[in-house]
Amino acid sequence: xxxxxxxxxxxxxxxxxxxxxxxxxxxxxxAIGILIGVELVLNAANINLxxxxxxxxxxxxxxxxxxxxxxxxxxEAALAIxxxxxxxxxxxxxxxDRGDELRG
Amino acid sequence: MDDLAFYIFAAVSLLSAIGIVASxxxxxxxxxxxGTLGGVACLYFVLDANLLAVIQLIVYAGGTLVLMVxxxxxxxxxxxxxxxxTRGQVAGAVLVAILMAVGISTLVLxxxxxxxxNAPLKTSPxxxxxxxxxxxDYLVPFEVASVLLLVVMIGAAYLARxxx
Numbered sequence: 001x002x003x004x005x006x007x008x009x010x011x012x013x014x015x016x017x018x019x020x021x022x023x024x025x026x027x028x029x030x031a032i033g034i035l036i037g038v039e040l041v042l043n044a045a046n047i048n049l050x051x052x053x054x055x056x057x058x059x060x061x062x063x064x065x066x067x068x069x070x071x072x073x074x075x076e077a078a079l080a081i082x083x084x085x086x087x088x089x090x091x092x093x094x095x096x097d098r099g100d101e102l103r104g
Numbered sequence: 105m106d107d108l109a110f111y112i113f114a115a116v117s118l119l120s121a122i123g124i125v126a127s128x129x130x131x132x133x134x135x136x137x138x139g140t141l142g143g144v145a146c147l148y149f150v151l152d153a154n155l156l157a158v159i160q161l162i163v164y165a166g167g168t169l170v171l172m173v174x175x176x177x178x179x180x181x182x183x184x185x186x187x188x189x190t191r192g193q194v195a196g197a198v199l200v201a202i203l204m205a206v207g208i209s210t211l212v213l214x215x216x217x218x219x220x221x222n223a224p225l226k227t228s229p230x231x232x233x234x235x236x237x238x239x240x241d242y243l244v245p246f247e248v249a250s251v252l253l254l255v256v257m258i259g260a261a262y263l264a265r266x267x268x
Contacts, residue, residue, distance in 0.1 A: 005110045011212040013114050019205035020121040026197035029187035030130045032175050036137050039168065040121055043144050054151045060229035064242050066156050070163050071249050075256040077168045081175035082263035088179040095187045
C-alpha cells in the first residue's frame, strides 16, 4: 500500500536531509566535506520552498526564491573552494582542525 | 504514479545523503552528492517545477559538483586521504542530528498549515511564467544577483591566484 503523498511528506524528507547536512558539517574534517554538508542543507531548504509553492496558491514565488538559493549556493561554492586552495597552499593540508592560527 | 515517483526519488536522495555522511572518503562523498542532487531534481519534476529541476541539474550537478571535484583534486596529494573525527565528536554530532530531525519533523507534522496540505493546486507556474516573473516582479533581485556573480567571479579569481 502506498500512502498518498502530501505536503507533510516533503517537509519530513526535507527535515531529514537538513539533519544529515548538519551531521555532515559536524563530522567531516575535510573542508570540502563541510561544503558538501552546506549544499545538503540548502537543498533541504529548496525542497521546502518548492513544496510550499506547489501546495499553496499556485504562484511561482517559491520557485523564484529557490532559483536564487541555487545561485547563491553556486557562488558560495566557488568562493569557498578558492579559500580552501589558499588554505592548502599555506598549511599543505585541507584538514580544518589544523587551521587554528589567525596568522599562518 | 506521482506518489510512487516521490517515494523512489525520496529514497534515492536520502540514501545518497546517508552515504555522504557515512563514507570517510571525500571522493565517495562527492559521488553520493551527485545522487542526492539528482534525486532532488527529480523531486522538482514531481512537484511540477520543471525550470527549477533543469537549473538544479545544470548548475548543481553540472557546475558546483565539478568545481568540488576539482577542489578535491587540487587540495590533496592523493584523493584517498581521509581525516576522521574522533568517536566522541561523532557521537555528539549524531545525537544533535537525531534530535534536530525528530524535533523538526514533529513540529512540521503538528503544525496547522493555512493551506491545503493534501490536495495540490493544479496551477503550477510554467517555465514561461517563472521566466516572466524573473524579468518583471523580481527584476531588481535578478540584476543584483548578476552583479553578485560578477563580484564572486573576481573575488574567487583573486583569492585563488598564486602569489609571486
